[in-house]
Amino acid sequence: MTVIPGGGLMNPRMTFATAGRVLAQLRHDHRTIALLLVVPCLLIALLAWVFDGQPAVFDRIGPLLLAIFPLVVMFIVTSVAMLRERTSGTLERLLAMPLNKLDLLLGYALAFGILAVVQSGLATAVSLWLLGLDIAGSAGWLLVTALLAALLGTALGLLASAFAQTEFQAVQFMPALVLPQLLLCGLFVPREAMHSVLEAISDVLPLSYAVDAMAEVATSSGLSGQATRDYAVLAAFIIGALALGAATLRRRTA
Amino acid sequence: MEGTSAVVVDQLTVHRGGNVVLDSVTCQVAAGSITGLLGPSGSGKSTLIRSIVGVQRVSSGTVQVLGKPAGSKSLRSLIGYVTQAPSVYADLSVRENLRYFAAIMGASPSDVDGAILAVGLKDKSVALVSRLSGGQRTRVSLAAALLGSPPVLVLDEPTVGLDPVLRRDLWEMFHELAGRGTTLLVSSHVMDEADRCSDLLLLREGKVMAQGAPVAIRDRTNTHDLESAFLALIDSEEAMAR
Ligand SMILES: Nc1ncnc2c1ncn2[C@@H]1O[C@H](COP(=O)(O)OP(=O)(O)OP(=O)(O)O)[C@@H](O)[C@H]1O
Numbered sequence A: 001m002t003v004i005p006g007g008g009l010m011n012p013r014m015t016f017a018t019a020g021r022v023l024a025q026l027r028h029d030h031r032t033i034a035l036l037l038v039v040p041c042l043l044i045a046l047l048a049w050v051f052d053g054q055p056a057v058f059d060r061i062g063p064l065l066l067a068i069f070p071l072v073v074m075f076i077v078t079s080v081a082m083l084r085e086r087t088s089g090t091l092e093r094l095l096a097m098p099l100n101k102l103d104l105l106l107g108y109a110l111a112f113g114i115l116a117v118v119q120s121g122l123a124t125a126v127s128l129w130l131l132g133l134d135i136a137g138s139a140g141w142l143l144v145t146a147l148l149a150a151l152l153g154t155a156l157g158l159l160a161s162a163f164a165q166t167e168f169q170a171v172q173f174m175p176a177l178v179l180p181q182l183l184l185c186g187l188f189v190p191r192e193a194m195h196s197v198l199e200a201i202s203d204v205l206p207l208s209y210a211v212d213a214m215a216e217v218a219t220s221s222g223l224s225g226q227a228t229r230d231y232a233v234l235a236a237f238i239i240g241a242l243a244l245g246a247a248t249l250r251r252r253t254a
Numbered sequence B: 001m002e003g004t005s006a007v008v009v010d011q012l013t014v015h016r017g018g019n020v021v022l023d024s025v026t027c028q029v030a031a032g033s034i035t036g037l038l039g040p041s042g043s044g045k046s047t048l049i050r051s052i053v054g055v056q057r058v059s060s061g062t063v064q065v066l067g068k069p070a071g072s073k074s075l076r077s078l079i080g081y082v083t084q085a086p087s088v089y090a091d092l093s094v095r096e097n098l099r100y101f102a103a104i105m106g107a108s109p110s111d112v113d114g115a116i117l118a119v120g121l122k123d124k125s126v127a128l129v130s131r132l133s134g135g136q137r138t139r140v141s142l143a144a145a146l147l148g149s150p151p152v153l154v155l156d157e158p159t160v161g162l163d164p165v166l167r168r169d170l171w172e173m174f175h176e177l178a179g180r181g182t183t184l185l186v187s188s189h190v191m192d193e194a195d196r197c198s199d200l201l202l203l204r205e206g207k208v209m210a211q212g213a214p215v216a217i218r219d220r221t222n223t224h225d226l227e228s229a230f231l232a233l234i235d236s237e238e239a240m241a242r
């Protein structure tokens, strides 16, 4: 067994096995895959149509949605998947086995990260080449930002699922935890233009940084210092949420 | 291995939902034995099993498995655990489930075929678990515990809902495993399964009512079958309480 010496925090073989298992579960669920891939494209197309007469508005908001979709979708999918793991007893079985908690969390992150790349790639391609989205930045950085947003959604979903006892509760976390971030992230009103209290709140919400980063890479060619800083904050949120998620995952339960 | 204990439970007390569920339980599981854990519904069988596996939060007392505190990291690859409700992925096939659990247990992929064969699911190996019958799901869950041939098997009602032929086959396998030195702790509702165990642990309302070989328990209570023995024990206990 290849346990990292000293720490024993993770084991790549088990992380990959877990990611493979999660992807296999998705593979058997064609409808979910179709929904995950098609819905974002349809929503973006709808947005383009709504702003048919104002291409400048679509050019500003379109990229932001490419960050928001993966975060929201992966948040819901992950928190429900993890809750199913808990209620089906498979979590209890896994935690009685030589699986590190991080292997489970990283396995989920890896699987949903791969899914997010496909989802965002498709939505980005549709936006750029079918809907005429016009951005100054490169599609590559758009994808990187979307991937980070998806990983953030997955990490937050894993963390949130620790506080849900039922599916009903897990689903309610979406409006409770994600919608406020959506209102404050700068999509509707630029963050600088909000009341200073709201701006301060939005400064500590992770979605703000995903949206900021997306706005930045869409409007400047290459990677600006601002975007790099946003990426660093996003990475810190992802690592922090995963670490907290691992800490709240208890092997012994009442 | 005669005389050594694979599991030693000492004055274990567990609270669940504000109630005492295990009340100062002391018992042993002899190495290489098949120990039957019997008791009425709600008596604490699953809770004792969870404590031995190391997933139950306990209030006081100790549980040692193979000389180490229950829940120790090194024990996790040494105990095969079957939860009472089948704990496998309904949206994966039988083989996909077992391949995943084999990877986690560090078992070789060839173990997967062996486990599928052992529980008689060869013709269902590519079927999704969600399309299996209840008893078939139970067997997938059991197969997952066999992966990697762990020296200790802790099985919570592994034969529930199975027909007599399957139950006989599984008990033959349990005896085969015990013959090769595996220690088994098997909980059950069914008294006729108790006679297939080498040792019995009778639990009632969170307390150990009796522990010993089936013959010894029958003799002690002057009864011919374990069902009567169990009832006799309850009667004498209630008489004492009065
Ligand atoms: N998650 C829980 N939270 C609170 N109390 C619980 C929980 N699970 C079990 N209990 C209580 O603990 C007691 C023992 O339960 P346990 O599951 O150990 O019984 P059991 O002997 O396995 O029963 P059965 O034969 O029906 O499976 C019961 O009174 C039950 O109500």
Ligand SMILES: [Mg+2]
Residues within 6 Å of the ligand: B045, B046, B047, B084, B156
């Ligand atoms: Mg039980």
